[in-house]
Amino acid sequence: MDGIIEQLKDLLPHARLFMGDSLKERYSHIWRMNESLKAMCLLLPESTEEVSKILKICHQHDQPVVVHGGLTNLVGGTESKGHEVVISLERMNAIEEIDESSRTATVQSGVILEHLHQSVEKKGLLFPLNFGARGSAQIGGIISSNAGGLRVLKYGMTRQLVLGIEAVMADGTIINSMKKIIKDNSGYDLKQLFIGSEGTLGIVSRAVLRLQEAPSSRNAAYLAVNDYESVVTLLKYFDQGLAGKLSGFELIWKNTYEQMTATSEAVRPPLQYDYEFYILVETLGSQPKTDQAEFQEMLENAIINEMALDAVMAQSPSDVDWFFRIREDVNNLTDFMTHDQHFDISMPVALIGSYIQSCYDRLEHIEGIEQIYAFGHVADGNIHFMIGKENQSDALRLKINDVIYGGLEAIGGSVSAEHGIGIDKKAYLKISRTAQEIQLMKTLKLAIDPKGILNPNRIFD
Structure with a gap:
């Protein structure tokens, strides 16, 4: 030493x-x-x-x-x-370049996501990745975990937003593939080795990120329904009717919505507590007046045609911020928990309603569980659970894990939609990956980091 x-x-x-x-x-x-x-x-x-x-x-x-x-x-x-x-x-927190012509940002890995948002916004551009931890999450970690967030429906996961990467291998070798081009079929796409590998294959040091032209209109609304089939119907309805403008479609279960909106005036409920499901819809477009009118008409038609039971549309940017603050501020859930346990599972969209209901039913019968909250990015099949519990015992933790993860393999789901495997989920990797896939991952790790020094014991032992 x-x-x-x-x-x-x-x-x-x-x-x-x-x-x-x-x-x-x-x-x-x-x-x-x-x-x-x-x-x-x-x-x-x-x-x-x-x-x-x-x-x-x-x-x-x-x-x-x-x-x-x-x-x-x-x-x-x-x-x-x-x-x-x-x-x-x-x-390593420098935004080295914002190239307005190629619509790219070249950044070091320590750049905080919110700082990048602010910088590209000044140039009339948008880096679309967005989630609650944007004020502290750094680009390197975001890339290493292939983060998702609130706009995956429209823009994809982090790996769809990375054009080039610079990474340092375990032996100090620097791999520089800092290209600004979208199409490059010259052999293996090596940057994908590092995206989502949780720092086990190399340390991401710099990246070229893909930007979009900033939208000039943003609209949001909450809708309420009493059955999951209506959620799926509304997703198809808005996705088809908005012609590419639909950027977010978030689902919040009733008890979660009640807790999210019960703590302060800043997160008061846009809709009353009369329904089973609450849907937050976001659109991004380029024609403020016509986009707003189009969205309002779609909301009205959804009510008239009984696709939704109630709806409220944001009337100002501050309203939009209020609507999203409800969804993003998970402290309104965790602050009232003795201990908390988090999940980010994914599954086919059609199966979400029944699977989550079965989890609620089983969790309610486990002694030591104090709160159960579900919400998530339903359009891309990703649901978050937050479980409040009275103690941190392994026995209780494993009981909860068995409920949340137990049925995923049978329906082709995943134990991790966007947070990764890390240390905590290693025992459950086999639910989402075959033995052959896991062995290939281990082969890659051994070839690239033969001494096993980079983020050891993450993903698998």
Whole structure:
């Protein structure tokens, strides 16, 4: 250990190397800021070259490395036990270029998503990836986990928004594929190795991201129905009728909606608590007046034709913000839980209603569960569960896991729609992947990181 530390001290100035007592103010997750980081040391590189030099030293000494981004990971991906070198990319936070002609942004991995949103907006452009943790999530972590969010329906997952990547391999080799082009069939698409691999194959240091022209209109509405079949009907109705403008279609179960809107005036309910399901619909377009009129007409027709029981449309940008604040601020759920357990499962859209209802029914009979909340991105088959429980025992945790995950294999679902596998879901990977797929993943890991030093024991052992 002394040899590694001395080499790292020679590489980085004192202010960017934390050890011992200086780690007390650092943490491994944004929700665990009261727990000090456990690590051999924490390093803050400021360039790809520094990351490369750090990894060369760690590779030489077979030293495990854990990578930190915005620390919003929900599957244990940023945890460390004390013997690892932790590399935080927070200092690599430059937006190097916004190219308006090619509609791309070249960024370092430590750039915070919300900062990117603000920067491209000034150029009349949009980076469409959007979710509640945008104020702290960093691009490197977003890419490494292939994050999803609220607009996957229209724009796809992170992997659809990445054109080029620079990544550092376990031995310090820098792979530079920072291209701005959309179409490139010249052999293997190597950037896809790093997107969604949770930092196990390489550390993403820079990226070229695909931008869109910023919409000039944004509309939103809440609709209410009493059965899941109506949810699917409305999804097809809006997707067909809005001719590509539908950008979000979020579903909130009744008890979740009640809790989300019961805590303060800022998140008061747009619709009364009279229905089983609440749907948040968002549209993005280019003609403010006609887009609003079109959307309003579709809402009215949905009521007239009894596809929806009730609806309310946002009348201003502040209304739109209010509508989305209800959906995004999950603290309105977790703040009232003794302990919480999170899930991000996915399945065919048609099966969501019955599957989630069966989970509710079974969870309600488990002693120790205090709250059950479901909501999610129904248009892409991704539903989130948040379970409040009275203790953190393994027995209770496993009972809950068995309910949520138990039926997914039979219906072709996944234990992770967007959060990844990390440490927490390793035992359940076999539900979503065949033995042959898992073996191929292990083969790739062994070939690219033969010493197993990068984010070890993530995804599989």
